[in-house]
Amino acid sequence: MNGTRSVIHQSESAWANELRRRALATPVPHDHRELLALFRAHNPFYRERIDATTPWAEIPPLEKREIERLPVDDDPTIKESRTSGTTGLQVTIRNNQRERQFRRALLYRPQLFYDLPSEVRQVVFIDGAECATAGSPPKYFEYGEQTYRTWFAGAGAEPVNIARLLTEIRPHLVRGISSGIVCFIEAHGAAFRELGVRYVAPGGEFLSDAWRATMQAAFAAEVLDRYGSTESGAIAWQCPYCHRYHANTDEIVIEADPAGLLTTPLFVGSQPLLRYRLGDIISFDDTHADCRIRLPTITITAARRDDWIIDGAGNKVSPLSFQFEKVPQLAAWRLHQDGAGALCLYFESSHPDTVSAELRRQLAAAVPGRPIATVSGIWKSGWASKFKRISSDLRMPGRTSVTR
């Protein structure tokens, strides 16, 4: 069982070293029978769902809509987080405090292999409109050989404030949501090549070649992507040595199912997910990377990639144009353009009337010359845009819809 046990069961001070050691060691195969026994012993949902003899591959995948039926541990440190819904349906994920801390340890794993000083300054792009100043007290975190000092920049904050923060902090590392970083670079215009940023490590969304190039050009730094989800935590990370995506297969059972990625995070006990269907399309690489990191590598082929919208004059409108995260009381949204060009924005809000009016106003400004409808209830958008927050059925004659 030791080969399949998560590092979370060791003392917190050992996490970084153990995650480093395992990344450099030959992977140990999972004992599926033993894992299933653990899931059955721990949670009545799985005791009812599977019996002791069911082989792993015949366990029905856990679908997003089933999450609400999962019993959750009675633990006062549990906090909820909602997924963005970009992979199809919003779900609520519950982790206790130790699990949240371990998720961060796993998220920081790639940095164990970065060339960083012992005191790392980092700026992290997050959702929201708040931006720290250089004078704000940073958040401290010790991990591996490093102490991290972190300042947060809301992707919806004024670009000039983010620029000032970057210029004054001179971060070694820029992390956070990919579209937020790109939006900022495009809005601000100026480059930050002299700041001494060593790495830009975006995540949270599919990183297109164009976005990667934008970041690389703006910061003159190496861009190393991360791939993960709210549900399962950090799944894979681009390697500073071989540049492939190494998968955290020691902490997450990752199955490249053709109908959509299945993940079983081994470090989550409070709301245990067994063969959870995340839905992205990935494949394990056929050839081994020539790399000191021994974790297997994957290729991500379809994951939360948004379409472009075409306005009434035939201009393409970037998916980055939609800054709806600034709209108060908006919980989630999805935008669809039909084959005739009409737009429909599906949204979730506790104040649908107010939010609807604001969304229509912003949408009309971003995409002129198209009919606009808003619909309260994301579920009404159906399943056409499984991987997308923004989807379009409209195709321009002679032009392709550029998503890479």
Ligand SMILES: [Zn+2]
């Ligand atoms: Zn590598």
